[in-house]
Amino acid sequence: MTAQIHLPSLGARVGVVSALTIATVGGFMPVPGLTSEAQAATAHARRALQVAASKQGSPYRYGATGPSRFDCSGLMLFSYKKAGKKLPRTAQQQYNRTRHIPASSRLRGDLVFFHSGGSVYHVGIYAGGGRIWHAPKTGTRVRLERIWTTRVSYGRVR
Numbered sequence: 532m533t534a535q536i537h538l539p540s541l542g543a544r545v546g547v548v549s550a551l552t553i554a555t556v557g558g559f560m561p562v563p564g565l566t567s568e569a570q571a572a573t574a575h576a577r578r579a580l581q582v583a584a585s586k587q588g589s590p591y592r593y594g595a596t597g598p599s600r601f602d603c604s605g606l607m608l609f610s611y612k613k614a615g616k617k618l619p620r621t622a623q624q625q626y627n628r629t630r631h632i633p634a635s636s637r638l639r640g641d642l643v644f645f646h647s648g649g650s651v652y653h654v655g656i657y658a659g660g661g662r663i664w665h666a667p668k669t670g671t672r673v674r675l676e677r678i679w680t681t682r683v684s685y686g687r688v689r
Contacts, residue, residue, distance in 0.1 A: 575688060576640020578614035583607075583656045583664040589673045591666045596620075601666040601673060603654050607642060610656060616688050622654040629686025642686045643678060657685070 583606055592600035597609035604622040611618045618625050626644045637643075643663050645653035655663030658675060666673045 573638055573640060575611065575614045575616050576638060578640075579607075579610040579616070579688070580640040580656055580658060580664070582610040582613040583673070584658070584675070586610075586673045587664075587675070589666070591669055591671050591673070593669065603666045606664070606666045606673060607654050607656060611688055618688065623651045625654055626651045626684070626686055628688075630689055632685045632687050634683075634685060637685045638687075640688075642688065644684050644686060645680065646682050646684065 586597070586601065586606060586609075589597075590600050591602060593602050594605070595601050596605035601609065604618075604620060604625055607622075607625055608618045608620060619628055622644065625642060629642055632641065637657055639657055639659045641657045643655045643657050644651045645655075653665070655665030655676075655678075658664055662675055662677050664673065664675055667676070
């Protein structure tokens, strides 16, 4: 007796493969129920995320805003400027300017703010999977890193 396996049509398989490919390489797939405001925000956010990732290995320098050296908020300012959005200079000012969102609503390209004692001391850009692109501190370089604390909040650039 031979077992029969039902395989979906080629068109259905290509659709799944294409969707997975798009998701894997960071492409955009429309999400049902996503508002036009959120769709517009994600277009800028995706571009800003690409810019930040392209700066991998750039050295940290306090107060630097690029194009080859950055501090944390300088990397966000530079990345969003290249994506067509204007951000203020410091992490605290960037926090004040963004629309605050719950962690459950975060998307790639949203900003991640690190808090201590009621003030923001660091910012990165959410890359998905609990990771951020950021310029950590003196002596380091722009890198992708896992979020190391729960004392964070998220902001979406308008």
